Amino acid sequence: MDYILAGISVGGQYALIAIGYTMVYGILRLINFAHGDVFMVAGLIMIYATTAMPLYLSIPLVLIITVLVGFTIERVAYKPLRTAPRMSVMISAIGVSYMLQNVALYITGGLAKTYPAIPFLSDTVTIFGATTKWVTVITPVLTIILIIALVLLIRFTKIGIAMRAVSKDFETSQLMGVKINRVISVTFIIGSLLAAVGSILYFANYPSVVPTSGAMPGLKSFVAAVFGGIGSIPGAVIGAFIIGICENLIRSLSIGGVSLTPFSDAFTFALLIVILCVRPSGLFGEKTIDKV
Amino acid sequence: MSNILEIKNLSVNFGGIKAVNDISMAVEEGKIVTLIGANGAGKSTVLRSISGIVKPQSGEILLNGQNILGLSPDAIVSRGVTLVPEGRRVFPNLTVQENLKIGAYLRKDKLDADLEYVYSLFPRLKERHWQLAGTLSGGEQQMLAVGRALMSKPKLVMMDEPSLGLAPLVVKSIFEIIETINGEGITVLLIEQNANMALRIADTAYVLETGAITMAGTGAELLANDTIKEAYLGKSK
Numbered sequence: 001m002d003y004i005l006a007g008i009s010v011g012g013q014y015a016l017i018a019i020g021y022t023m024v025y026g027i028l029r030l031i032n033f034a035h036g037d038v039f040m041v042a043g044l045i046m047i048y049a050t051t052a053m054p055l056y057l058s059i060p061l062v063l064i065i066t067v068l069v070g071f072t073i074e075r076v077a078y079k080p081l082r083t084a085p086r087m088s089v090m091i092s093a094i095g096v097s098y099m100l101q102n103v104a105l106y107i108t109g110g111l112a113k114t115y116p117a118i119p120f121l122s123d124t125v126t127i128f129g130a131t132t133k134w135v136t137v138i139t140p141v142l143t144i145i146l147i148i149a150l151v152l153l154i155r156f157t158k159i160g161i162a163m164r165a166v167s168k169d170f171e172t173s174q175l176m177g178v179k180i181n182r183v184i185s186v187t188f189i190i191g192s193l194l195a196a197v198g199s200i201l202y203f204a205n206y207p208s209v210v211p212t213s214g215a216m217p218g219l220k221s222f223v224a225a226v227f228g229g230i231g232s233i234p235g236a237v238i239g240a241f242i243i244g245i246c247e248n249l250i251r252s253l254s255i256g257g258v259s260l261t262p263f264s265d266a267f268t269f270a271l272l273i274v275i276l277c278v279r280p281s282g283l284f285g286e287k288t289i290d291k292v
Numbered sequence: 293m294s295n296i297l298e299i300k301n302l303s304v305n306f307g308g309i310k311a312v313n314d315i316s317m318a319v320e321e322g323k324i325v326t327l328i329g330a331n332g333a334g335k336s337t338v339l340r341s342i343s344g345i346v347k348p349q350s351g352e353i354l355l356n357g358q359n360i361l362g363l364s365p366d367a368i369v370s371r372g373v374t375l376v377p378e379g380r381r382v383f384p385n386l387t388v389q390e391n392l393k394i395g396a397y398l399r400k401d402k403l404d405a406d407l408e409y410v411y412s413l414f415p416r417l418k419e420r421h422w423q424l425a426g427t428l429s430g431g432e433q434q435m436l437a438v439g440r441a442l443m444s445k446p447k448l449v450m451m452d453e454p455s456l457g458l459a460p461l462v463v464k465s466i467f468e469i470i471e472t473i474n475g476e477g478i479t480v481l482l483i484e485q486n487a488n489m490a491l492r493i494a495d496t497a498y499v500l501e502t503g504a505i506t507m508a509g510t511g512a513e514l515l516a517n518d519t520i521k522e523a524y525l526g527k528s529k
Contacts, residue, residue, distance in 0.1 A: 161390050162397065165383045172381040175343060177369035177398035177444065 001130045003252040004245060009136040011244025012143035016198030017221035018236035020191030026167045026231040027187050029086060033093040034073055036218015037100035038192055042066040042199035043209040044104055050116040063196045070192025071185055079181060104211035112208035121204040135204040146194060147237055159186055223272045229285025239283065243268055296321040296448055296479050302351030304337050311337045313503040324480045326490040328524060329500035335483040336378055339450045343375045344368045370398050372447035376454060380437040384426025388417050391425050391436055395443030410439040413469060431462035438469060450481045455489065467493055487524035491515045
């Protein structure tokens with residue numbers, strides 16, 4: 001039971017990050033390698049913010065600064081390359097990823113920074129006979145609320161219709177008067193906001209943040225997005241929950257007295273390979289129909 | 293009548309190749325003006341330059357006397373000029389109604405009356421307003437593309453090959469719609485390979501050959517012209 005609860009919780013955190021990958025891919029066909037590092041930066045900002053101010057100020061501040069970071073990255077590193085080949089933008093994304101890690105290394109001095117205890121997340125609670133932190137319970141609930149809000153936004157608002165239009169056809173969207181750059185910025189803002197929320201929930205389970213803290217959750221969320229079919233929001237969410245739960249179930253197993261815990265990451269990637277062999281476009285991926 | 297649109301000495305290059313070479317033409321307000329020519333003559337490039345999608349090398353594009361060359365596509369849409377692109381380009385992943393709504397993206401007022409107006413022009417679209425546009429037939433998609441353009445309340449509608457790939461009966465109804473919307477005061481700039489149909493409804497016509505205008509006149513004049521008959525209408529002398 002503990003493992004399933006933990007899995008659902010981690011899955012929710014991956015889902016919040018995976019949405020950022022999948023939305024950016026849906027619109028720009030870009031894998032935003034810097035996304036995991038934005039997530040790490042959100043963790044560091046939280047650490048520095050809490051030393052200076054109470055939680056009710058530092059949490060909104062983390063959300064705002066992370067959104068600004070995501071927005072700025074897009075404007076500085078991706079927008080000038082809008083007409084460049086896709087590979088160039090991807091290399092730019094890798095560059096931003098390393099830059100963020102190095103800046104973080106410079107600021108922290110390479111020391112692991114202790115993540116603050118957030119009372120309503122870190123306190124323990126007992127449900128279904130399993131003792132766990134509140135964050136385990138809050139994560140899936142908050143994730144689902146945010147996802148419903150996002151789906152409503154994309155389905156019913158003007159900017160949501162524009163996002164769907166731009167993801168299919170840049171030029172025709174422009175002919176309708178849609179300002180492409182504004183739509184792309186909104187996409188990055190939403191992705192970064194969700195990553196910041198994910199970051200607060202994720203790091204509440206860990207003692208500290210280091211500059212490479214974003215790499216593993218970032219990579220796994222990316223795997224979740226590909227697994228679910230990159231470009232699809234429901235796909236990313238379901239993929240993230242499946243990966244989170246499987247990864248934790250593996251930890252609970254042992255073969256002949258040997259615990260499988262060290263293999264949980266290997267399992268995640270093995271799963272990706274199997275899925276991609278069977279369904280190259282992922283669970284909910286768009287079927288690629290080449291236009292004539 | 294005054295000219296709503298005037299193009300002066302427009303040249304467009306694509307990587308050193310002159311797609312449009314020093315052309316000048318005028319679109320009189322309230323009229324149907326057509327630009328005919330073979331594949332690759334540069335017709336689409338002219339429309340795409342007016343829309344702000346393509347950046348011309350030199351020349352002027354005057355909308356009611358004001359130069360709009362260099363403005364962004366959304367600024368041009370907001371000035372009342374809209375393009376129905378070649379190949380329809382409806383958004384397949386949006387419903388019919390969402391496609392119409394995005395046509396009115398820059399407007400902030402109520403859209404209900406305009407939706408009703410478009411649905412009255414194209415009752416088929418009303419029946420299918422909840423369907424994804426990708427599931428419509430070619431003719432229905434063309435109706436949707438025209439309806440979508442009308443949603444921005446344009447003064448000038450430009451149409452790029454609206455008859456392309458459609459059955460003759462559907463082409464006929466599309467041309468009827470062009471005349472209907474023109475009758476309501478909207479100026480139409482039409483480019484077509486189907487020169488016969490286009491010249492029949494056009495008040496003014498221009499012929500574009502390899503990036504240059506080689507002939508101009510009223511639709512009726514060009515229909516009667518021997519060179520045009522031979523080159524574009526498939527009739528021998």
